[in-house]
Amino acid sequence: MANKSLKSRTRQDYPYILEYRTRWSDNDMYNHMNNTIYNQLFDSVINAYLIDHGLDPATSPQHPLMARTSVDYFGSISYPAVAELSLRVNHLGKSSATYEVGLFEKNVKGIRAVGEFVHVFVDRETGRPNVNGMNSILRQSLEKILVKSLKGKI
Template sequence: MASKKHLKDRSRKDYPFLLEYRTRWNDNDMYDHMNNSVYNFLFDSIINSYLMEYCGLHPPTSDQHPLMAHAHCDYFSAISYPKIAELCLRVNKLGKSSVIYEVALFEKDVGQVKCVGEFVHVFVDRITQRPNANGMNPQLRQGLERLVVDMASKL
């Protein structure tokens, strides 16, 4: 992942996919901002929304499904109810059976990124719970390839 300073410079144009989320009253914690556990919920939601809509993932029946291998988040400033969050998604690395996603959270109509997270999925066979010898199925890979960014030009 890029340095924290570089991550603070992220903008929406750095991400090929965006999804809005209207914050809820119960997203706030006693410090009057969105609780850090909600960020992970939102990151998981944008990733799985993309996988279902563009990669053919059907969670109850797909032969392959993702397992979380790693999660990380760098927070820069808070967001709170009743703001609208804009979640942005890209793929920083696409392996044979794994993918490294980067998710950024922006507040609608505010330029500065609120936080940037990294999620790593390993796609496994539903029955064996192990990666397939051939890697991801073609539909899944093709969908994820649309989100891959050229890291060399982004650093």
């Protein structure tokens, strides 16, 4: 997706939002959040959503493995700001999900960063995708935040 369209994202483009209070240690020597923290936050909001919707990281028969990640940065954020991590699913495959995470600063207009994160769901015992795809609980949970305008194109 082109940077211009990502940069125009608003909070209303995302059906799930989680707040995160930045920490002093999130800042780097340039006094803004270090780029590695963005990926940690993207991973955290995705897993928070999955856990809230039935995934038990220790026991679920299927679990996600990160396959790919990328980030487009549009503005910095730094401690003591509160980040709003906004989540949606852009594509839902047989055994995979492509998430989009928008990072906003609370009470500030405009998006700070957009990340894309791809999970492949694998069986706990084999470490491979199930031939039948992801289980119905995972699929139904992810369909709740699947972008409606993209549903017909998948």
